[in-house]
Amino acid sequence: MIEHIVLIKFSNEPTKAQVDELIERTLRLKEAIPGIIDIQQGRNFSSRSKGYEVGLTVRFTDRAALANYDPHPEHQKIVSYLREIGLADLIVVDFEIH
Known part of the structure; x- marks a missing residue:
């Protein structure tokens, strides 16, 4: 399995409504993109976040499912929405679960 983490x-x-919309759209990706085992997203509440406001974790069946995720049209709609509401930066970490 692969764990995909995004900050x-x-x-x-962004407004509360915009972040709520982002989370709702993102969680629906589980039904739209093959190979997603689990997906979670939420607002940061830690003071140690260095300005990163939203966290995302996606668990995939394998590397092939992760490779299919980024270019998938439904994921690209999320990326476009992020840009629309003011995306400044992302940190992405992918690792295999042993």
Whole structure:
């Protein structure tokens, strides 16, 4: 299995409604993209986040499923929405679960 972790920073503060919409759209990817075992997303509440406001974890069946995820049209819609609401930076970490 593969764990995919994403931390999201915005250039300006998105509204609560925009972040709620982001989370709702992202969670629906589990039904749209093959190979997703689990997907979780939420707002950061830690003061140690260095400005990263939203966290995402996606668990995939294997590396092939992860490779299919990024270019998938439904994922690209999320990326476009992130840019629309002020994406400034992402940190991405992928690792195999042993």
